[in-house]
Amino acid sequence: MRRDHIHQFFLTGLLADMACSQSCPDYSSYSKARHEPFSAGKYALSYQRPDPACRTFNSSAVEALLTNMTDAITDPDLYRLFQNTFPNTLDTAIRWRGHAANNSAEELAFIITGDIDAMWLRDSANQLQSYMSLLEPDPAQAAKPDSIASLYRGVINLQARYLLTAPFCNSFQPPPESGIPPAKNGAASSDQVFPPYSPDAVFECKYELDSLAAFLQLSTSYYESTHDISFFGTFQWLPAVQAILATAKAMTRGTYDPQNGTVLPSPYTFTRQTTRSTETLANDGLGSPVRGEVGLVRSAFRPSDDAALFPFLIPANMMFVRYLAGAALIVRELGEKAPRGLAEEMLGFEASVREAIEKYGVVPVMSVDYESGGDNGSAAAVVETVYAYEVDGYGAAAVMDDANVPSLLAAPLFGYLANTNEVYQRTRKRILSDRGNPYFMKGSVLNSVGGPHAGPGMAWPMASIVRILTSDDDDEIVSVLKEILSSTDGLGLIHESVNSSNASQWTRQWFSWANGLFGEMILDLRLRKPHLLQRSYQ
Ligand SMILES: *[C@@H]1O[C@H](CO)[C@@H](O)[C@H](O)[C@H]1NC(C)=O
Ligand SMILES: *[C@@H]1O[C@H](CO)[C@@H](O)[C@H](O)[C@H]1NC(C)=O
Ligand SMILES: *[C@@H]1O[C@H](CO)[C@@H](O)[C@H](O)[C@H]1NC(C)=O
Ligand SMILES: *[C@@H]1O[C@H](CO)[C@@H](O)[C@H](O)[C@H]1NC(C)=O
Ligand SMILES: *[C@@H]1O[C@H](CO)[C@@H](O)[C@H](O)[C@H]1NC(C)=O
Ligand SMILES: *[C@@H]1O[C@H](CO)[C@@H](O)[C@H](O)[C@H]1NC(C)=O
Ligand SMILES: *[C@@H]1O[C@H](CO)[C@@H](O)[C@H](O)[C@H]1NC(C)=O
Numbered sequence: 001m002r003r004d005h006i007h008q009f010f011l012t013g014l015l016a017d018m019a020c021s022q023s024c025p026d027y028s029s030y031s032k033a034r035h036e037p038f039s040a041g042k043y044a045l046s047y048q049r050p051d052p053a054c055r056t057f058n059s060s061a062v063e064a065l066l067t068n069m070t071d072a073i074t075d076p077d078l079y080r081l082f083q084n085t086f087p088n089t090l091d092t093a094i095r096w097r098g099h100a101a102n103n104s105a106e107e108l109a110f111i112i113t114g115d116i117d118a119m120w121l122r123d124s125a126n127q128l129q130s131y132m133s134l135l136e137p138d139p140a141q142a143a144k145p146d147s148i149a150s151l152y153r154g155v156i157n158l159q160a161r162y163l164l165t166a167p168f169c170n171s172f173q174p175p176p177e178s179g180i181p182p183a184k185n186g187a188a189s190s191d192q193v194f195p196p197y198s199p200d201a202v203f204e205c206k207y208e209l210d211s212l213a214a215f216l217q218l219s220t221s222y223y224e225s226t227h228d229i230s231f232f233g234t235f236q237w238l239p240a241v242q243a244i245l246a247t248a249k250a251m252t253r254g255t256y257d258p259q260n261g262t263v264l265p266s267p268y269t270f271t272r273q274t275t276r277s278t279e280t281l282a283n284d285g286l287g288s289p290v291r292g293e294v295g296l297v298r299s300a301f302r303p304s305d306d307a308a309l310f311p312f313l314i315p316a317n318m319m320f321v322r323y324l325a326g327a328a329l330i331v332r333e334l335g336e337k338a339p340r341g342l343a344e345e346m347l348g349f350e351a352s353v354r355e356a357i358e359k360y361g362v363v364p365v366m367s368v369d370y371e372s373g374g375d376n377g378s379a380a381a382v383v384e385t386v387y388a389y390e391v392d393g394y395g396a397a398a399v400m401d402d403a404n405v406p407s408l409l410a411a412p413l414f415g416y417l418a419n420t421n422e423v424y425q426r427t428r429k430r431i432l433s434d435r436g437n438p439y440f441m442k443g444s445v446l447n448s449v450g451g452p453h454a455g456p457g458m459a460w461p462m463a464s465i466v467r468i469l470t471s472d473d474d475d476e477i478v479s480v481l482k483e484i485l486s487s488t489d490g491l492g493l494i495h496e497s498v499n500s501s502n503a504s505q506w507t508r509q510w511f512s513w514a515n516g517l518f519g520e521m522i523l524d525l526r527l528r529k530p531h532l533l534q535r536s537y538q
Contacts, residue, residue, distance in 0.1 A: 024054035027092045028115035031509040034490055041077035042538050043485060045492035048084040049091055056094040059148060061134045062087050072526050075537045077485055084492045086519025089127040089512045095119075096178040097154055100161075106235050107145075108161075109154025110174050114510035117183040118203035120171045121162065122303060123513045124155050125214035126405070128221075130516030133523060135225035142226050152222045153231060159215045160240035166197045167212070167247040168268045169205035170305065190273035192285065194266075207268045209251070209299035209316040210406050212244045213323050217414070220326030223333075232330050233337040241327060242339070245346065248320065251299075254292015254393070264292075270300060278306035278452050287311050291393030295356030303404035304453040310390035310398055314361040315406040317353055318416035324350045362423055363388045363397045368435045386427040387411070400438050401431040402451035403460030403497075405517075409449065410466045419470050432467065443500025446487045454497035454507050461487060461494050462514045465521045477525070477532055484518070485537050494518045 027050060034046035049055075066083055073079040093112050100106035111124040128151060135149055136142040142149035162172045174180035182200050193205045219237065222228070232238070250267040257264055269285030281287045287300050290311050297320060298311040328346035331338045367384040387408050388397035401408045409431055412419040419425075430436030431449060441450045441459035449463035450456070464480050471477055487498045489506060494515050496508035525532055 024050070028510050031491065031493055039076045039080035039492070041075060041080075043077045043488070044490060045077050045080040045084070045488065046490060047080070048492050049087065055087075055091045057090040057097075057151070058146065059087075059090055059131075059134070061136075061148065062090060062131070065134070069522070069526070072530065073522070073533045074535060075485075078481075078522075078533070078537050080492055081485060081488065081494075082519060082522045085494055085515035086130065086522070088493070088515035088519075089130065092510070093127060093512045094151070096174060096180060097151075098175075098177050100157070100175075100235075101177050103235070106157050107150055107154040108158045108175055108177065109151050110158060110178055110180070111155060112512075114508065114512055116203070117174060117180060118171050118185075119158070119162075119174075121159055121211035122170065122208070122214045124159070125218040126513045127516050128152055128155055128218060130520045132221045132225060132520075135222065137226060139226070139228065142228060149222070149226055149228070152218065156215070156218055156222060156231075156237065157235050159218070160236040162201075163212070163215060163240040163243050164236060166195075166202050166205065167243045168193075168195065168207040169197055169202045170208050170211045170301070171203040171206075173199075173201055173203055187272070187274075187279075192269075192271045194269045194285070204305075206270065206301040206305055207251075207299065208301045208303060208305070209248065209297055209313060209320055210303045212248060213316065213320040213406070215240065215244065216323035216327040217319070219330060220323050223330050224326070229330070229333050233334050238331070238334070238338060238342075241331065241346075242342070245342075245349065248297045249349065251297050252292070252295065254294075255286065255289035256292070258292060268300060281307055288392055288396075289394075294360050294393040295352045296360060296391070296393065297353060302402055302451075303406055304402055304451050306402075306452050308390055310392040310396055312360065312391045312393060314357060314387055314389060314391065315408050315411065317357050317361070318411055319406040319414045321350045321354045321357070322414055322416045324353075360391055360393055361387055363391065363399065365399050365430070368430065368433065370429065370433055370435060384426055385423060386430055387423060399430070399436075401449050401463075402439060402453075403449045403463035403466075404451065404453070405462065405466060407431075407449070407463065407466065409463060409470060412470045413466060419472070428470075441500040445503045446483050446498050446500050448483075448500070450497060450500075457499060457501075458497035458507065459500040460497050462496075462517060465494075465514070465517050469521050469524055474529065474532060477529065478535070478537075481532075482537050 038044040095112045096110040113120050113123040131148045136147050173182040185203050188204050197205050266286050270281050271285040272280045274280050288310050296312040299313040299316045302308055324346050328343045332343040362385050364383045364385050367382045389400045390398040411417050417424055434440045434442045439450050446459040448459035450458050450460050461484050464484050467480050468477050487503045489503050495506035496511045499505035
């Protein structure tokens, strides 16, 4: 880890920082190599936690939990994977913490996704979500600067600043207070984006609805766990919520004026010089046309940062309404401190988008007989309804799923519906089949959903993790968990994608969000299915 990778507000932290500066390896190379001691199972997984002096955040609660889990998990390889992954964000990605220059009470935390010195709204929110179960309910504990709650507040405050600076953007530069220079984004150098932004503040400006939802999710988690209502009325949280609402409402507008057919000015456009169609938007930056007044919110890009085929991205709309409702309860709780009518406006918008999801996001498709492998097509085509991944409001739909969360597979995980929902169950069956989802990857190593980001043939462990989190079926959970465990190439970390038939071909050695999600899944099994952690995965 480089000298400037760790910033602390305590002198002790600074001294430790200086002491480690010579010896701490850069985690992007450290995570590509195997380190002893290896785990005792057949996968002999590497130990991947950095040396204590090189860790970017210390949490005694996390250390206690890791110790506790030695009894809960029997399989030595499975325990090692948990031990490496669960603390990964705290160990490696807390790039800087401090306070706002103009308000010494306003905590800030700058969290990187991995090897780029930039903070994604989605990733940083998800990275903290893994630690939600450790949020301190006791106000005295939560107030401490080494608490998980302090990290949450730091990220919420910094995200609020980002959203007020550039609400259409997805990834941001270090705050000036950190003294860390802005990172260069070569890929973005040819971008033509409206509204324009400053590269000193923004790393990349892809408008993604789930980035807005991520802020609301993080806020809801913090509030539900701590009930710390005063925090939300103190800094920039309310203006950020208003910015989100204005942005999402603007993005419900259609492409044409319904009265006279004029092309309406779009609140957002994006083009890039690239050889990948998923890195730019069709129609000179507008994206595919959408019908207005259907009530869905457009997302120019997917949570993979790839361009949407059709802008009404259903899982992002689902996640958005779920946490708009969550955040509305915070606003309501703030009472007089919040602008009049704001909570009602949020709940009204939530209800109308939810209605539109059920009306336009559920589409008929030809049913597939998954047992025999045949389509029920031809003369007497049998039709069933499923959630589409994307629609345009005219009748076109992308029937598929992409591994990145929010996905359709993850809908019960972020609480939009229950996993027993009939439409969800049909959709799930389709998504998890190579006959129903063009981005389902089949192979001898990992059978899972992928996506255009890493391309055909590359399965994403993240989707396997989500599959476990949304399953009640012990056999399904065990077989998927076995595959995940076998697919780390001996490195003991969760990769972004893995060749579905060759575990030694993978992308991204340092993907903190996926690591945290694996840890979260193990903690979920400890509560829901502890017996599955008491068996062998050899
Ligand atoms: C974490 O604790 C170790 C001692 O175990 C210390 O050397 C290191 O500086 C601490 N890290 C931070 C970010 O405080
Ligand atoms: C560890 O286990 C003990 C005993 O089961 C329990 O009281 C404690 O809360 C656990 N700690 C954590 C961090 O899970
Ligand atoms: C502090 O500065 C930020 C911009 O960095 C601004 O949005 C905010 O309103 C300021 N707060 C105060 C209390 O001046
Ligand atoms: C189309 O109608 C809108 C009002 O709905 C109006 O603002 C606009 O000027 C009209 N454009 C043309 C070309 O008539
Ligand atoms: C599809 O066809 C198979 C026989 O080819 C049949 O068993 C199955 O029930 C059909 N599925 C539906 C949904 O009609
Ligand atoms: C995956 O690995 C197999 C076996 O090494 C290889 O044939 C195939 O081309 C690889 N697929 C991709 C997408 O790289
Ligand atoms: C798997 O990929 C590795 C690295 O690219 C390669 O060396 C190996 O031959 C591949 N294995 C098979 C079975 O193709």
